[in-house]
Amino acid sequence: MIAGPSFLRGACHAWVQSGGWGVSNTGLIAGDGESLLVDTLFDLAHTRRMLDGLAAHAGHAPIGTVVNTHGNGDHWFGNELVPDVEIVAAAGSIEDMRAVGPRELTALLAAPGRVGEYARDIFGAFRFDDLTPALPTRSFDDRLELTVGGVDVELIDVGPAHTRGDTIVHCPRDGVVYVGDIVFAGGTPIVWAGPVGNWIDACERILGLGADILVPGHGPVSPVEVVRTMVDYLDFVRAEGTSRWSAGMPLADAAADVDLGLFAGLPESERLALNLAAVYRELDPEPGPPPDGPALFGCMADFRAIQRMAGLTCGG
Ligand SMILES: [Zn+2]
Structure with missing residues (x-):
């Protein structure tokens, strides 16, 4: 697996990993003296490495806010490593987090037969049995506007689509949008919730934002037009x-x-x-x-x- 920090534009950075199942990206919007982190990673080891790497790369404006784009564990299981911050997620995402946490993933890995064998094959690089779930402290519906060290950021819940709540994080000043798993760049999307039509509408909304740099939940940082490949699939x-x-x-x-x-x-x-x-x-x-x-x-x-x-x- 390859992982590393990436500077995008203005205040916007990303931590980009390449690999298979559960190998996801995060984002950092570093304002004046304060930062917002978009997502944490699937386990403590990967999240620790990401936080250290981003701090060294983007400076040490402390993280005051974490946004979890959705409720799949590869976007929030590492929350406990960012203590004493506001953790924001869409209401539907919090429902998903309550339904499936580290305990359920630990059980999935231990499942008998073909299910456990498959789960161990795709998630074997991660450890879930030492995690303490840190759920969001603030929920929102539809839309939320934040200011992070002088930088305006908008959160838009475009779900249910990939999951029950799917938040995109848009930085209009810098033309950057972090879209979570609404986009698997170079990969196969997975419909946990649907409806599929809502996901297609979400892609159209992303194109309408006017941003040009897109950070997907999985895959490389891409031009925003990459959403068209999701629509095609x-x-x-x-x-x-x-x-x-x-x-x-x-x-x-x-x-x-x-x-x-x-x-x-x-x-x-x-x-x-x-x-x-x-x-x-x-x-x-x-x-x-x-x-x-x-x-x-x-x-x-x-x-x-x-x-x-x-x-x-x-x-x-
Ligand atoms: Zn994911």
Whole structure:
């Protein structure tokens, strides 16, 4: 895994990591004598390294605020290492954090059979059993404006999309937007919540901000137009899922029936199985309770096994 700090423009910096599942980015907006951190990382070791690296790179304006873009652990499990600060998140994100914390991830890694095997394969580089959850201290709905050492910052909840609450952090003065997992640059998006249409709308809202530098939750810092690749993938999944649902194809058969085409080369392509499940749930007039985490990881584990047998992936 490669990780390091990056200066973007004006007050805006990022900590960018490259790798697979759970290897996420953070942002730092360093104003006059005060900073705002966008997200922490998946465990203590990665978060400690990120905080030290950003402090050395961006100076020591103390962090007064942490914004968690959403409730997946790779964006908030390290919060305890930034004590005595205001931690802000959208209300939907806090619901997700309460539902799935370090204890649930520890249990997932210890799960028997194919689910545990898959979880240990994708999350084996992280440690969750020594974490103390530090939940946000301030929630917001829709929109929140902050000033960080003289720099205006706007938080916009564009969820539910990737998760139940998805906050983008926009610094209008510097033309920089931190978008969390609304963008997986060079990767396969994963629809935990949906609806897919909301995610596509979120991408349009990002384009409408007028920012030109985009920091994704995963992948390299990119021009803002990278959101169009998310729209292309989400449109594709919605169309492929809708045609199979309309034809009465069981969900269990749907993923293997889809030719990913241009998207086949993206890492973590097995997320297609979960993304189609989200489309099927949206179309079903009586969808029933949503599947739990182990069930969702199980369907991706099964699909990855099918892909490997068919030689559809290179094993990433
Ligand atoms: Zn993430």
